[in-house]
Amino acid sequence: MRDVAIIGAGMIPFGRRDEDTLMDMLAYASLKALDDAGLGDQSVDAVYVGNMGAGMFQHQSAIASSLVDRLSLLPAAADTVENGPASGGSAVKNGLLAIASGYYDTVLVVGGEKMREVTGWRATDVVATMTHPQAEYPYGITLPGMAGMFTRLYMEKYGVTREMLVAVALKNQEMGTHNPFAHVEMALSKDGIMDNSAAVVNNPVIADPLHLYDACPVSDGAAAIVITALDRVKKSAKPPVLIAGFGQATDTHTLQERDDPTDLKAVTLAAQKALEMAKLKPGDIHLAELHDAFTILEIAESEHVGFFKKGEGGKAALAGKTRLGGQIPINLSGGLKARGHPVGATGVAQVVDIVFQLRHELPKERQVKNAQTGLTVNFGGFGNNVTAFVLRRVEQ
């Protein structure tokens, strides 16, 4: 198996992009990654596109075929990869396996979603289609609803408090103000969303015990990477980033069938596999991009990947241990909470953010000094299909 390196990364600003089609966004992000890799007019062997809902949001299918045509990458192989909100992570996996096996030499991986084209009412329904079609969906359950039920259990079992959830929201939205690609570039104050009497209006309950600012926004956006075999990488000003580890695991479709619904087994297993492959331990990781679609998930995932013991993640967030300069900085991009969550783009965007960090090219407000290793967790469904990557800077 060959070592696989990321040689190009690109992203477009996330948010509401009424002026762009889904294909525009995928093309813009792809061109940024191709240019970043210095590929010029060269082609690639294959393209993998992570996307969850173009069939439902845009009434469009076969988007990978459309993208290679748009980018004049013909006759490159092209596949769309759908794995709910972990579509991006699964697309990166497909690229990794194709290069590692030796079948292809250069691959473009892009993830994208255009969700703001439909009303919030409709977008919530589209995302809810990943719940069980007989046992869950008919009741009107939503992903915020699943997260609300999970949060209630987590609070009762581990003593997580509203203040801990708010600490995550404050950190990630503050980081979003330093990220030009973030959907939400607005810092919050604890007073404004929790302590003040006006917080009832500013930060209403969306799925109790979760409030508006516990949830990520619904976003449009796209992100892309170019990968190749490490032994083919030419010396350049930008160091390659090795995909040192990958893991993926699944869990029961419904939350109710898990012996302990607070145990995110797929997160634990995916992260363990990725760390084992990279021959690293959680303590060797310098920063992480975790799937904080809801603030509780950043806390729970920080425990399940092994950064903190169960029940300690919320306290760590409150104590600033997950901030820049802390024990393990998490979601310095702003995470899904501030960067936004165009579902198919997120897994790729997490990788792009870690690449920027490991190449040491971010402003000091976001850059982890001398960062060498990073971890991503892309959480599909409600934890029933999870991908994780460990990335490592390669000195040339």
Add this chain to the structure above:
Amino acid sequence: MKKEIGIVAFKCKKCGKLHYPFHDRCLVCKQREFEKVKPQGMAKMLTFTRIYNLPWGFDSRYLIIGVVEFENGVRAMGQVHVDESVELKTGMLMLPSWGTVRVQYGENVYGLVLEPAG
């Protein structure tokens, strides 16, 4: 007339693991033969949420969704039909019934409905 609860769970004939919804192979021992089991008795609330941002297809101001465990161990999701002012707690006993949980294309869709017992 009161409708029978339309949930059927599946008990593995080899290891006894209860499944709902259906799986083709047992989640524990992978065996493929199951005994059909109807949920029995009252239901204990395991967790719940009040959802205020509803998906397409619902025209109410909020929905309350809960996950319960019946006396014979069957676990299922259901809609909680109570006034917003009623305080719900995990562990409380709920009275299960089978009723309308949504209306789709003019047709009633039936499912598990829960109300606080007593």
